[in-house]
Amino acid sequence: MKKVLIVTYYWPPAGGPGVQRWLKFVKYLPENGIEPIVYTPENPHYPLKDTSLEAEIPSEIKVLKNAIFEPYAVAGMLSKKDTEKISSGIIPKEQKQGFLQKFMLFIRGNFFIPDARKFWIKPSVKYLTSYLKEHEIDTIITTGPPHSMHLIGMELKKTMGVKWLADFRDPWTQIGYHSKLKLLPASRKKHQELEKEVLQSAEKIITTSFTTKAEFLSKTKRPVEVITNGYDVEKVEKLPMDEKFSISHIGSLLSGRNPENLWQAISELITENEDFAKDFQLKLVGAVGDPVLESIQKWHLEEWLVLKNYVSHSEALQLQKSSQLLLLIEIDSEETKGIIPGKLFEYMVSERPILAVGPVDADIEKIIRETNTGSYFLYPQKGEIKAYILEKYELFKKGELRSYPIGLQQYSRSALAKRLANLIKQL
Template sequence: MPKKVLIVLYYWPPAGGPGVQRWLKFAKYLPEFGIEPIIYAPKNPNYPIVDESLLKEIPTNIKIVKQPIFEPYGFAKIFSKNKTETISSGIIQKKKKQSFLEKMLLFIRGNFFVPDARKFWVKPSVKFLKNFIQKEGIETVITTGPPHSLHLIGLQLKQELGIKWITDFRDPWTTIGYHQELKLTQKNKKKHIALEKEVLQQADTILVTSFTTHKEFASKTNQPVVTITNGFDGEIAKADVELDEKFTISHIGSLLSKRNPTVLWKVLNDLCRENEAFKKALHIQLIGKVSEEVLNDLATSYLKDNFKYLGYLNHSKIKSYQESSQVLLLVEIDSEITQGIVPGKLFEYLKSNRPILALGPKNWDVGVILKSVERETYFLHDDYEGLKKRILAYFNFYLENRLEVKTASISTYHRQALTSQLASILKEK
């Protein structure tokens, strides 16, 4: 008999974005390792991004249980639809001046909903799941966050039923970047820290997606902390894929104000002024949520005729854009608190078999992963000369029709291989 495992999550198709991919793929491969995943998700969630194409990727033989959730963002939409969707996604854009309404919504989000606005799902979920777990003979529960309120479901189930409980942190909790923007009172800062401490000390195993978060959590608990990164699914792109005729640099995913790679725009701007052939060939392609600040920087520069904003595209359409791009751009905020952020698109980029131009903070975990697959390292946000030299090298290879990447094994980051690691943990007594 397969071992049954209950996975408590918020993001599930038709939710879009990187948060849904991790457990959608784990659920796909777990049966191969003798484990039956059962998904517990909200019936009426408020997803900031919707991608209907992901519904086709749900395994047909998987059991999915849904229960209603109270979403306070529904009321907030009466005041400001765009603002509440931004806040609910955990994405807070940098602005020179916030309106009173924006400040008020951030204060309410931070101080009235601890740890987050999905806290109202905890009590009814525990009540429902206690009977469901016993009826189904489930011995192990996994909670994945953010939203980190879901870990409180696992905590209560652990305390009341004595089941094995695994927490999965796709992002850190109290050290996540946007916590600083939530205008938390000292009382609520302490409440977050206390809740995080209790979860980390009570869970049987803590899963994390980055090496920096592993180090942070290992210093806060004596419980086992295991790093299982995100990854890619499907086959690696073949070398004979038809590439864009232009020298296309593509960024796929959220590119918001704090991620704005101003040094890169300056490098590209200068190269266009200095090199007519470069100006003629360059094409910057932005796919996903992009801030007005980023778009304005490009639209008011010498690059205004060299970029195109395609908006959000569903996951099924992104593949062709990735594989046909000459270079793929990866950017993270230049801050110590983002060292452990490893964007899920990094692995999709690796799968696409194209050069990756990455900019991020000092000691970024992405550098460790790039090194593990023998790729060129990333750049700091102030490395003008290094960026310029690398882009010129890429451009010269492009002109010679030989802009390629050195082949190295990335199989350890395939979702199937990563699920094997998870299955080993689940099978432990």
């Protein structure tokens, strides 16, 4: 069985979407002839934790841990709230930022390149050089963000000649929040140079979206493959369906994900339809940016709003399956059209219709359309959004609201791991 070392920052007890991808790959790679060994920090600063995920780590998997120094731990002494928001990608609009937030963003963008985990690169290279030699492992995979993980892989390839596969769960210089980091010209150039060097050094590159693949192919001649995130068959206790006509968003709603026309459409339906007003409920589960809450207040939706803080992955799955309609929102930007949230695939197998709002030519539109799991709208399409919600509400009243997906098997974690194993064997 071929051994492969996986370098990942996010690993249980980390919560959020970043941990799911490789936790699931590790589960299914052995049945495809690959023995994964995971390398991860011993004392990481995770903005979200989900200890329930530790039970999902296969008992036979070797997990190596090494200490990491992170500036976020020091920054937290100044402002724990601001530190956790910035480290998880929740960045307020420029006019909403206080002095401390602006200062922290400037420091993060210009002094910690490519990111605040850069101090783990040298000790990791030293530790792994000995381990790879001792255990005769010649293949490594790095997954980012944080993209400093890729610099570990690049250095090991230079010094040891290992085969290296770089997995990008999100873009690098084109990621949505990159433009908010107050980068100086020299810092921006450094990010671009490091990205290019990584893309031109790895044997193979994996992206989670078709748009990111196209972007990377314009920067490298190395092979680029798309292996999206996916769904697993999860055994969770099934909750009763919500008695209310619930529209639920499960996961963080960052500041830029704020479709005013959606909130206005709901507000109009409440005003125009007495039955809808009695039956409706808006659920937001996870961290919610202040601009989103302000917009909800602007359209007088507080009475129908239910807020829940971050929940465990198993509880998130339960909430998805018990909600009437699932909400997926992406930032309305050219930079985000290639973002495919991991929760999309869990949404798709929940048998609940999806209402998605995002930018023009988004990858998520293609997947939702091809799998018949919901409808996708652009931010300005208030009338179309309103008509869709009303259509689903009428089905809800008849007891006939559900989705009818097709072709989902290709997105199962098992099928995706098989594709990944084939790529590894080709290295």
